[in-house]
Amino acid sequence: MRVLFVAGHTAGACYPLVPLAQAVRLGGHEVFVAGHEDVLPVVAAAGLPGVAISSRTLSDFLVDRRGRTVELPEPGHEHDLAVGRVFGRFAADGLDGLLALVRDWRPDRVVGVATAYAAPLAAHDGGMPYVRFATDLAEPVVHMLAAVAELGPELEKLGLYELPAPWRSVSVAPPSLRAPDAAPALPLRHIPYETQSALPPWVHPGQDRPRVLVHDHGETRPDLLEGLRELEAEIVVTGQEEGPVPPGVRAGRVPLGVAVRPGDVVVHRGRPDVVLTCLARAAAQVLLPGDPGLDEHAGRLARLGAARQVGDSAVPGAPVETEEVVAACREVLADPAYGQAAHRLRAEIHEMPLPADLVPLLTEEVVA
Template identity: 30%
Template sequence: MRILFVAAPLIGHLYPMIPLAEALRAAGNDVLVASGGDAAARPPAGFPVEDVVGPFNFGRIALGTMLSRPRLLVRELAGRAGTDAVGHIFGAVNDRFLGATTELVGRWRPDVVVHEPLAGAGAVAAARHDVPTVLHGNTLFDDALLLTVTTAKMRPRIDVPASGAVLRISPDSLVPGASGQPMRPVGYGGGATLPSSLREPASRPRILVSHSTIVGPGSTAVLDRIVRLAPSVDAEFVLIRAADRLAGRTLPPNVRAIGWAPLPEALETASAIVHHGGAGTIFAALAAGVPQLVTPGPGDRAHNAHLVAARGAGLAVPMKRIDADAVRRLVEDPSLRAASAEVATEIAAMPAPTEIAATVFAKFA
């Protein structure tokens, strides 16, 4: 079969789909990826990527969309907008690549289009050519609802047929009642290589620190916060994707900054992780059974942080309230590690992408 994967032009939206794409390719299918932005600039290893977006600035589109809705903008920046703002923002984003995606579906003629919930252009383009779709979840929301609110704000509006299948990667204990066929979330490191020093266990707790791949105000603030408090915590801090950001800066002895690294592999020797609340990072930490300190923030990040804290698998701590005590609790509280291990066991029992490739996709052959 020919299978087209469509993702919004952001790495955090494309990379969670790659394990399934790899499984389908390994099963003998012809797989093509359609996206853009940084997802095209750092394409998944071994996959052809068609840039259907062209020049793209997510921050500019998001801000332009929200400036005409100031009250909604305030709620979105505080992480209290739910799905009210995301439809406006990603409706505008999808308008940018609907035409090119529709042309690609008509030209390449896939048998199935797999798209994520905020890539409604994939669903619309498939519908225009009578191609069945699979909705690949990548969030801690109801993925079908996100697809609906996104396509509702696209121009022009059309009725999108129901997905041929809905795959959800959220474990039941974290998002109770979520619909769709469960599929194990498997991390993808983007083809980066883990430094050899991070493959060996540390002599004291190793705490990873990660920040958003979306550039914007405050996107790397967590790095600065950790650098300031690190000397008062008996732990080793590894700042991921921070080498350029902190170039030339003198860091405390127990802090080091590295470039791109495969997070799933880095988590294998980590005691904890501090991060911005992106869904991909949350799933990677949960699958590894590693406690996490999540900073509630704009968009889905407050929602994500509170879900992790409610499950007991981590802490939700506002950026300005992260201190040495919170970081010490992250690595010393046995209840956090126990809950994280429980979720990791739950995730391990979910069907792997290879199983989904062999079962769910059989009906499209």
């Protein structure tokens, strides 16, 4: 069977999809992964064949179809609508390439991440089942509604007035973290995936003390790292080459899923793939204010006891005082309840089917 996967708009949006695509391929099926050029290095590094459907990037679509620059409103409903329209223009840009690929290659299934709004259109045009792949984190319905409005001309050409419904839906969010109104979906265990690199020797020694990992390139400011050195923990900055960090702080282009261990604490801004990787490793989290759309699942994670939120979540990317972050990390390290909650969520994840277990359900014969 031929299965076409449609990647997300950033590398982080692609990572959760990779293990399923690899499992389908290892199950003996032919796999292509379609996406915009800038995410194809992630696809290639995963050992998957990638097909470019556009050379443009997400930031190019901060310009509307009339060529006018779009200023994103302040956080709120209007902001969500504007972001959804950006995703809609992004999907429209790649649609012709995706339609051509479907017509030429004739896949038997199309599997697209939730924000790849061109995927269900291409599956409909090709007459094959569409599978929606979701993290169910930071994927608000308003984004989809605004994207559909933006895709009006493309829908009309295909004889549609809404996105076609999926044949199957898949979710990698643990049940406790899914929104109460989330649509039914096949559960899938999240397997942490990032592009790998040679590991520095400090990554693998035994755990004599916990790590506090800073996984946000904008938060590697020296004052924060100096403050974190006060803690009884090893301080690690992931995703950055050895460079300007205080003495004793580890830094390297090391995948978070490799560097983090049970009992560690990760400081970040709530990106879904990072949240899921922390949970899969039973690490507690300190959540800084992130982009709009991240607050809902960040709040649920905090209420479940596996994370501590700091700063003003109403202001996207707002700076947070060093003292507040350090105090939050100290609290999370000292209170075993955070680690216990993280272990409970990891247990939920481990009860979910592995990617290989889902392959038969995604490739079974479709009953008309």
